Amino acid sequence: MASLYLVRGILMLTLVLLNIHILKSNCESITRDSEKAALLKLEQDWGKPAALNWSSITNTDHCDWSGVICTDGFVTGLSLAGRDLYKPIPKAICSFKNLFYIDLSKNQISGSFRTSIFNCSRLQHLDLSFNSLFGFLPANIHKLSPKLAYLNLASNSLSGSIPSAICQLHGLRFLHLDNNYFNESYPAELGNLSELQVLSLAYNPFAPGRMHPQFGNLSNIKYLWMSNMNIVGEIPDTMSLLSQLRLLDLSSNRLNGMIPSRVWRLRSLEMLYLVNNSVWRLRSIFLNNNQLRGSFPSSLWSLPELTMIMIQENGFSGSLPKNNFISGEVPTNLILHAPLQVLVLAGNMLSGLLPSRIWYMQYLKKIDLRKNNLSGIFCFIKIRSRKKHEAPSPQWKLTTFQPISYNVEDILCGLTNNNLVGRGGSGKVYKICLGNNCKIAVKKIGNGLKKDGMLEKQFQAEIGTLGSIRHANIVKLLGFISTSESKLLIYEYMEHVKLANEDVNSN
Numbered sequence: 001m002a003s004l005y006l007v008r009g010i011l012m013l014t015l016v017l018l019n020i021h022i023l024k025s026n027c028e029s030i031t032r033d034s035e036k037a038a039l040l041k042l043e044q045d046w047g048k049p050a051a052l053n054w055s056s057i058t059n060t061d062h063c064d065w066s067g068v069i070c071t072d073g074f075v076t077g078l079s080l081a082g083r084d085l086y087k088p089i090p091k092a093i094c095s096f097k098n099l100f101y102i103d104l105s106k107n108q109i110s111g112s113f114r115t116s117i118f119n120c121s122r123l124q125h126l127d128l129s130f131n132s133l134f135g136f137l138p139a140n141i142h143k144l145s146p147k148l149a150y151l152n153l154a155s156n157s158l159s160g161s162i163p164s165a166i167c168q169l170h171g172l173r174f175l176h177l178d179n180n181y182f183n184e185s186y187p188a189e190l191g192n193l194s195e196l197q198v199l200s201l202a203y204n205p206f207a208p209g210r211m212h213p214q215f216g217n218l219s220n221i222k223y224l225w226m227s228n229m230n231i232v233g234e235i236p237d238t239m240s241l242l243s244q245l246r247l248l249d250l251s252s253n254r255l256n257g258m259i260p261s262r263v264w265r266l267r268s269l270e271m272l273y274l275v276n277n278s279v280w281r282l283r284s285i286f287l288n289n290n291q292l293r294g295s296f297p298s299s300l301w302s303l304p305e306l307t308m309i310m311i312q313e314n315g316f317s318g319s320l321p322k323n324n325f326i327s328g329e330v331p332t333n334l335i336l337h338a339p340l341q342v343l344v345l346a347g348n349m350l351s352g353l354l355p356s357r358i359w360y361m362q363y364l365k366k367i368d369l370r371k372n373n374l375s376g377i378f379c380f381i382k383i384r385s386r387k388k389h390e391a392p393s394p395q396w397k398l399t400t401f402q403p404i405s406y407n408v409e410d411i412l413c414g415l416t417n418n419n420l421v422g423r424g425g426s427g428k429v430y431k432i433c434l435g436n437n438c439k440i441a442v443k444k445i446g447n448g449l450k451k452d453g454m455l456e457k458q459f460q461a462e463i464g465t466l467g468s469i470r471h472a473n474i475v476k477l478l479g480f481i482s483t484s485e486s487k488l489l490i491y492e493y494m495e496h497v498k499l500a501n502e503d504v505n506s507n
Contacts, residue, residue, distance in 0.1 A: 011362065017025035035075050036062040045090035051083040069101060077101030081127070084291035085109050089128075101160045102129040105152065109136070113158070129154040129176060136160040141348040142168035152176040154200065162201075171195060176248060178202040178225060188212035200225040202249065208232050210248075216241045227251040227273065235260055242266065249273040309343050346370040400479035400490075406434045408481060411442055439493040440478065445486060 039062055043052045052064050063070035069077030075096040081103050088111035089104070099120055105127045112135040117126070121373045123145035133156040134314075142165040144151075154176040161184035162177060173195050182204040183367070190199065191214030199221060215224070216238020223246060231253040239248070240262030247270060248263075257459040263269070341363050351373040396408045414432035423428035427445040434440065481488040 032062075032073060035096060038067065038092050041092045041095075042090055042328055045092060046085050046087050049084045051085075071098070074098050076123075078102075079103045080107070082106040086109075089114045089117065091116040091119075093117070100124045100147070104131070107128045108132050113137055113141075113153075115140070115143070118145075121145055123148055125150040127152040128156070131156050133158055137163055137166070139163050139165060141166050144169060147171060149195075150174040153180070155321075157181055160184055162190075164189050166190075169193075170201065172198070174198045174199045175219075178204065180204055182206060182329075185209065188214045191215045191217040194219055196221055197244075201447040202227045203228060204229055206230050208254070210234075211236055211239075211255075213238045215239070218242060222268075223247045225249045227253065227281045229253060231255060234258065235263075237262070239263060240266065243268065245269055247273075249270040250277065252276040278468055309340070309345070340364055340367045344368045345372065348372055395483050396483055398479065398481050402407065404478060404479060406440075410434055411440075411481060411490070415442065415444065441475075441491040441493040443489040443491065445489065 002355075005249075032264055036058070040058070042053045043049075046052070048055065052067070054062075057065065061176045062068060063073060063075070067078060067080045067083065068075060069079060069120035076098045076204065077100065078093070079101070082124075084107065085104065086108040089246055091110060091114075092117060093099075093102070100122045102117075102120070102125065106129070109128070109131040111133065113128075113133060115138055117123070124147050126144070126148060127150070129152045133153070135158065137153075137158060137160070141163055146169070148169055151172060151174065155178070157180065157223075158177075159181040161181055166186040167187055170193065172193050175190075175193070175196060175198065178200040179202070184207055186201055186204075186206060190301060193199075193211060194217070196218055199218065200223070206229050209482055210228070210233040211231050213236035215221075215499050216236060218224070221242055224242070225247070225250045225444060226252035228251075231250065233255065235250065235255060237260045240260045242248075243266065245266055246268050247427050249271070252275065255274070259274070263272070277400075344366070344367045347370070349372065350369075398408050398413070411432060413453040414434075419430045419432055420428060421431045421441075427443055430442045430444065432440050432442055475494055476492040478490045478492060
């Protein structure tokens with residue numbers, strides 16, 4: 001008997017569980033049907049654009065419809081970017097209880113920001129960028145889902161001010177409000193969004209105002225884009241507290257004064273844009289011994305008060321500006337009088353020729369270009385400082401008797417004690433290697449030849465005669481470099497050959 005009761009109990013329990021399963025299946029079926037109906041209502045409210053075409057495939061599972069994202073059979077996302085949608089956002093969009101992702105970007109959706117989106121209580125991602133939304137953002141925008149982490153309203157026609165209520169969405173990590181017509185203010189309380197990683201406010205005609213120092217509280221910010229915003233005044237010192245910052249773009253504002261010196265100590269900073277401002281008082285750049293890559297920002301060469309650049313032991317690549325060392329647009333007279341005193345670029349991957357005008361920079365005292373791929377540069381060069389009343393260095397003139405693959409700078413850089421192979425009464429002889437097995441001998445003649453104009457003319461005539469001689473037993477004269485103070489004769493290098501009574505070293 002006891003076993004009979006047990007069997008009955010098990011049977012009744014099985015029936016109960018089966019009924020629960022049937023009821024649950026029916027409920028799920030009803031819910032899924034309601035989701036399909038809601039999708040068709042969305043399509044109708046948007047005018048049945050051809051890019052949706054859901055109503056023509058109603059006999060299929062709605063989770064297979066284009067732009068519909070499902071999880072476990074239920075709608076969790078709508079990815080409808082670029083679907084030619086132009087009507088306002090329908091209220092039915094929040095009919096899906098599990099919806100957490102909406103992307104309606106790159107359409108032509110018009111109208112104001114719809115507060116009906118507040119009903120999407122689980123929403124985490126909302127992208128309405130590149131549409132035609134206009135008007136003010138609602139003052140109660142904080143009623144968006146508290147789970148919202150991504151909000152993109154960029155490239156619309158929104159205006160007025162950015163409401164401070166948006167700062168109550170404490171879960172925001174990405175906030176894009178750039179490229180609109182916001183023409184009033186943006187709240188300082190944005191600095192309280194401690195989870196924010198990306199903040200983009202650029203290209204808005206805000207009322208002129210200073211940059212909020214509270215932005216220094218954005219402890220997790222990585223990308224801060226604030227160009228073309230009518231920012232005035234100085235950059236707050238608090239910007240140097242943004243330890244995670246990778247990109248800071250403050251270009252095309254009305255900033256002035258000094259850049260906070262500690263900004264250059266931000267180890268994560270990769271890109272800093274300050275173009276088209278009046279921030280000209282940067283005097284020193286210290287980026288040495290990091291792992292920085294890419295090209296060194298060309299705009300930094302144009303800072304007129306810059307006196308020291310130390311970026312050694314990084315991975316900077318590219319070439320130095322060729323025509324003008326400071327900048328391609330800076331006048332020559334500024335180059336020759338630029339206040340740069342120390343330039344240390346050693347241990348990078350710079351290539352190309354060292355610009356010739358660097359040798360005539362008036363205040364340059366120290367330059368280190370070792371461990372690069374710069375043509376003709378292999379030594380540590382120290383240039384003596386010159387007093388203001390001293391005349392500038394004379395210009396070197398190169399005269400050649402046949403085509404050559406080197407220039408004045410290659411030869412001047414080779415005139416070191418390590419390359420000295422001989423000396424005599426009239427000068428010194430250097431052996432210079434220029435790559436590709438090209439070896440030359442350079443004889444430097446000192447100031448003793450500078451006596452009068454007639455001697456200079458005679459020297460030129462004799463050089464011209466020697467340059468025309470071609471004989472197996474005579475070393476070829478390739479050319480010469482001259483100034484008013486000294487001469488450099490360039491010969492084809494030959495082992496164990498003396499040049500004009502010079503004592504050549506055994507090595």
